Amino acid sequence: MMVATKSQRKGCIYFIQCATGPIKIGHGTNVEYRLSNLQMGNPNRLTLLTWFPCADPQQTEVELHERFTAHRLRGEWFSPAPELVELVRQIHEARRDVVCDVLQLSL
Numbered sequence: 001m002m003v004a005t006k007s008q009r010k011g012c013i014y015f016i017q018c019a020t021g022p023i024k025i026g027h028g029t030n031v032e033y034r035l036s037n038l039q040m041g042n043p044n045r046l047t048l049l050t051w052f053p054c055a056d057p058q059q060t061e062v063e064l065h066e067r068f069t070a071h072r073l074r075g076e077w078f079s080p081a082p083e084l085v086e087l088v089r090q091i092h093e094a095r096r097d098v099v100c101d102v103l104q105l106s107l
Contacts, residue, residue, distance in 0.1 A: 011057035013064065015088050019044040022077040023084060025064050027057035050092040 014031045016024040016038065028034045031051050039046045054060045065072070071081040078084055 010053065010055055012051045012053045013057055013060050014051035015049040015091070017047050017049050017080065018042065018077070021080065022073050023049065023080050023088070024076050025061060025068070025078060026076050027061040049088050050095060052091055052095055 011027055011029045012031060013025065013027050014034065016026070016035060018024070021044075024038070026034065031048060035046060035048050061076075065076070068078050068081070068084050071078045071084060073079055
């Protein structure tokens with residue numbers, strides 16, 4: 001029996017926004033749990049904008065962080081630049097089965 005390494009585990013990429021400000025691009029296996037943990041230490045309302053499943057979430061997250069590096073504020077948090085907002089909208093449209101607060105995105 002072969003055990004998947006951490007980087008080979010399936011998971012998802014999520015986009016969480018702090019109030020109408022920064023957007024966190026992260027990965028995990030339980031988005032609701034992660035949102036709850038982040039919210040616990042944040043005085044502002046956090047909103048799950050959208051998420052999508054992927055086979056290699058760690059690598060996908062790295063690629064997204066590189067793609068939006070010019071908009072990085074700190075760590076995994078990015079300013080809601082038009083390019084990032086548009087990507088989130090496209091993902092949301094492609095995943096109509098996911099209930100998210102994408103309309104709260106600020107430009």
